[in-house]
Amino acid sequence: MSLAEPLAPARLGALRARAATPAWLALPLIAFLGVFYLAPVAMMLARAAGEGDWAPLFAAIENQVAQRVFLGTLEIAFVCTLATLVIGYPLALFAALAPPWLARLAIAAVLAPFWSSILIRSYAWMVLLGREGLVNGALGGLGLIEAPIRMLNTTFAVYVGMIHIMLPFMILPIYAALKGIDGRLVQAAENLGASTASVLRHVILPLSLPGVAAGALVVFVLSIGFYVTPALLGGPRDMMVSMLIAQEVDLYNWDLASAYAGGLLVLTLLIVAVASRFVDLGKAMGGRK
Amino acid sequence: MSHDLDRQRALARLRASAIAPPTSRRDFLKLFGGAIGGLAAATTLPRHLLAQAESDLPQFGEIPQAWKGSGEVVVVTWGGIGTEMQRKAWFEPFEKLCGIKVVEAVGPDPAKVRAMVDTNTVQWDVCQIGRGTMLEFLKQGDYLEEIDYSLVEDGVTDNYRSSHGVDIVPFAQMLAYRTDAWASAPTGWADMWDLEKFPGGRSMPIATKGNIPELVGALIADGASAEGIYPLDIDRAVASLEKVKPGVVKWWESGAQPMQMLLDNEAPFVTAWNGRVHAAKMEGQPLEILWDGGSLISNAWLLPRGCPNLSNAQKFVAFSSSAVAQARYSKLLPYGFTNVDSADLLDEATLANLPTAPANMSRMVQYDFEWWAANRPEVIEKFNAMMLG
Numbered sequence: 001m002s003l004a005e006p007l008a009p010a011r012l013g014a015l016r017a018r019a020a021t022p023a024w025l026a027l028p029l030i031a032f033l034g035v036f037y038l039a040p041v042a043m044m045l046a047r048a049a050g051e052g053d054w055a056p057l058f059a060a061i062e063n064q065v066a067q068r069v070f071l072g073t074l075e076i077a078f079v080c081t082l083a084t085l086v087i088g089y090p091l092a093l094f095a096a097l098a099p100p101w102l103a104r105l106a107i108a109a110v111l112a113p114f115w116s117s118i119l120i121r122s123y124a125w126m127v128l129l130g131r132e133g134l135v136n137g138a139l140g141g142l143g144l145i146e147a148p149i150r151m152l153n154t155t156f157a158v159y160v161g162m163i164h165i166m167l168p169f170m171i172l173p174i175y176a177a178l179k180g181i182d183g184r185l186v187q188a189a190e191n192l193g194a195s196t197a198s199v200l201r202h203v204i205l206p207l208s209l210p211g212v213a214a215g216a217l218v219v220f221v222l223s224i225g226f227y228v229t230p231a232l233l234g235g236p237r238d239m240m241v242s243m244l245i246a247q248e249v250d251l252y253n254w255d256l257a258s259a260y261a262g263g264l265l266v267l268t269l270l271i272v273a274v275a276s277r278f279v280d281l282g283k284a285m286g287g288r289k
Numbered sequence: 290m291s292h293d294l295d296r297q298r299a300l301a302r303l304r305a306s307a308i309a310p311p312t313s314r315r316d317f318l319k320l321f322g323g324a325i326g327g328l329a330a331a332t333t334l335p336r337h338l339l340a341q342a343e344s345d346l347p348q349f350g351e352i353p354q355a356w357k358g359s360g361e362v363v364v365v366t367w368g369g370i371g372t373e374m375q376r377k378a379w380f381e382p383f384e385k386l387c388g389i390k391v392v393e394a395v396g397p398d399p400a401k402v403r404a405m406v407d408t409n410t411v412q413w414d415v416c417q418i419g420r421g422t423m424l425e426f427l428k429q430g431d432y433l434e435e436i437d438y439s440l441v442e443d444g445v446t447d448n449y450r451s452s453h454g455v456d457i458v459p460f461a462q463m464l465a466y467r468t469d470a471w472a473s474a475p476t477g478w479a480d481m482w483d484l485e486k487f488p489g490g491r492s493m494p495i496a497t498k499g500n501i502p503e504l505v506g507a508l509i510a511d512g513a514s515a516e517g518i519y520p521l522d523i524d525r526a527v528a529s530l531e532k533v534k535p536g537v538v539k540w541w542e543s544g545a546q547p548m549q550m551l552l553d554n555e556a557p558f559v560t561a562w563n564g565r566v567h568a569a570k571m572e573g574q575p576l577e578i579l580w581d582g583g584s585l586i587s588n589a590w591l592l593p594r595g596c597p598n599l600s601n602a603q604k605f606v607a608f609s610s611s612a613v614a615q616a617r618y619s620k621l622l623p624y625g626f627t628n629v630d631s632a633d634l635l636d637e638a639t640l641a642n643l644p645t646a647p648a649n650m651s652r653m654v655q656y657d658f659e660w661w662a663a664n665r666p667e668v669i670e671k672f673n674a675m676m677l678g
Contacts, residue, residue, distance in 0.1 A: 065673050130553050150490075152555060153539045236540050237677055247497045249400050251669065252429065 041265070047258035060259035066244060070263065073241045076155075076230070077223035080162045081170075081216050087163070088170035088215065093204075095171075096178035107175065114168045122232045125161045126152060129233070157233035162226060169222060170215035177211025178204065213279035221268050346378070347616045347634040352386045355440055356608050361390040362601035363414045365397035369545070370568060371622070378617035379609040387608060389601045399426070399499065402593050406432050411595045414602035420589045422499070423454040424662035434592035434599060440607035444630035454589035455610050458618070459625035461563040461644035461653060462494070462501060463583025465547070468575040470557035477581045478510040481558055482533045490538035490556030493530075496672035498542045501584065501661070503530070503560055504668065505654050509582040519657045523664065527671045531678075540676055551576060563644050564622045580649045586656040587627065619643055 050056045060066055095106040113121060128134045129151040136148040151157055181204060189199045227242040241264050248257035364380065366372045372393065380391040397416035403426070405411045426432040433453040441455065449456040466475055475487050484491075494500040504526035509515055511529040513522075538556045541547050547559040548566070552574060563578060570576050590606045592599065608614060615626035616634035625645030626632075632640065640646055644653065661668075 065670075065677055068677055131555050132553055150538070231542075236534070236537055239677060250398075250497050250499070251666065252400060252403060252425075
């Protein structure tokens with residue numbers, strides 16, 4: 001045992017030296033994605049080309065309702081990202097600094113809702129936020145409000161539901177980044193007389209930025225594709241791009257639906273591309289460089 | 290159309306006890322597959338006022354040989370209480386008397402029918418859709434099988450027959466409200482639009498997902514006469530909807546939503562389907578319906594082109610549109626029948642409560658399938674611009 005353990009990395013290293021990028025290891029995955037993902041996506045996108053004149057694509061771009069829906073979707077995704085960051089960062093920091101048992105408890109608390117379905121969690125919010133729901137009941141019981149506040153079927157409810165679902169995606173990468181910070185750097189800063197605030201600002205915050213970037217990227221990208229939560233909790237005007245696509249599928253406008261889906265895909269890829277210029281995505285996602 | 294009052298009731302009950310989130314509703318069955326629907330439908334709650342003993346239902350006599358067969362037929366309906374009652378009215382006797390097993394599926398999405406036919410992977414035999422969708426399918430190409438009327442009873446008169454569909458389950462989409470919401474009772478569409486006199490949320494159907502947006506109601510609220518309201522003035526109707534929009538809490542996508550909003554008091558004044566409201570009323574909920582200016586609509590059985598059990602499908606269509614079968618369903622839920630001979634098999638009280646009862650029907654507007662098939666894209670475009678504007 002004591003011999004095998006140090007040997008293993010050495011062997012892997014030798015393997016790596018022989019084939020700098022063992023691409024063949026990814027072949028099964030590439031084959032799977034090619035058949036079940038890339039080909040269908042390509043076929044779907046081809047519909048947006050119409051009869052070579054890209055008519056569906058132009059129709060999609062010129063549609064004013066679609067423009068509003070795309071902008072609205074981006075706004076919702078942006079607000080969710082910001083809110084999860086503001087709520088998630090302090091919690092990740094708390095978990096990173098807390099003694100192990102407390103950190104484990106905090107992470108478990110973050111993960112627990114993660115294991116129940118989005119649908120069920122969205123319904124739970126319907127129960128909580130309704131006119132006769134728990135929140136209104138509690139506020140009324142405390143005498144804080146006279147009549148129930150309308151919360152369900154509003155943009156506010158969409159934010160509450162989505163932020164709740166997205167929080168783990170923000171907290172976990174930040175927590176991982178914080179845990180990866182070399183404690184000696186903090187000690188060095190303190191030895192040099194830095195205050196706690198100063199350590200946070202000049203050491204911990206900059207070193208945790210890759211985690212923040214990864215969390216923000218994941219939350220943003222997942223948010224622009226949301227469907228169930230806004231449909232259940234949202235008000236009359238809370239339409240997401242995914243709902244627009246579903247609607248066009250319903251109307252048999254599959255070419256137009258493809259154009260919207262293509263738009264969403266391109267938007268997502270653009271965001272990832274821009275983000276990758278600023279962040280080392282591989283590293284931020286926990287890979288090694 | 291769909292019925293899942295039991296799920297709504299379960300929802301309301303869970304909400305009252307606030308112990309756990311409720312199970313899924315019909316509108317997401319499409320996303321998560323029919324299996325959930327089957328599970329949810331299986332957990333039924335007692336419904337003494339609605340439930341009818343088999344002995345109370347009209348009984349089948351001699352079954353024509355041509356309706357008998359073997360094997361199976363896949364019947365796709367909308368789940369919930371509707372499917373539950375269809376099982377009692379049609380599926381069980383069909384299996385017993387005709388020897389063909391009924392395989393149930395939930396959520397006959399027309400877009401899915403089209404995709405199945407396009408890719409030659411049709412798995413459904415009989416779909417509960419509607420004549421408007423049939424007309425759209427016929428315009429788009431070869432998507433439906435013709436109905437074999439040699440098997441169908443004469444009681445299904447010509448007005449219920451079309452080349453590729455047999456009308457079933459006439460229902461009303463009409464106003465419903467909570468009787469405990471206001472001191473004086475509202476009387477019609479003008480009151481639905483009067484947010485000052487009748488404060489509280491409103492909910493009406495969205496234009497998509499196979500729903501019929503309230504253009505008729507909007508026009509009546511705007512002062513139009515129900516008499517000769519078709520062809521509908523789309524611009525005037527949408528402008529009228531714009532006025533009530535501030536009160537609209539949600540444009541509903543499935544028939545379960547207005548019921549949930551009524552029962553939870555999210556919206557005390559809604560457009561809903563008569564059978565669901567009736568069932569909730571029977572349960573003691575403080576609800577009332579207004580027939581005036583409601584739309585009388587029918588579903589229709591459609592058979593996707595290339596369905597796997599075509600001959601059994603034709604037999605099922607004939608069986609379920611028979612006088613006895615239709616009367617059984619009307620007895621179980623207050624939806625109309627499309628076989629004129631069913632009237633002789635039902636008592637006065639049941640007949641008076643149906644949307645097709647002359648007294649009720651005369652107060653409603655007959656849904657114009659052809660107008661909707663021709664104008665739906667324009668309606669959707671203008672409605673959506675209003676909704677998101």
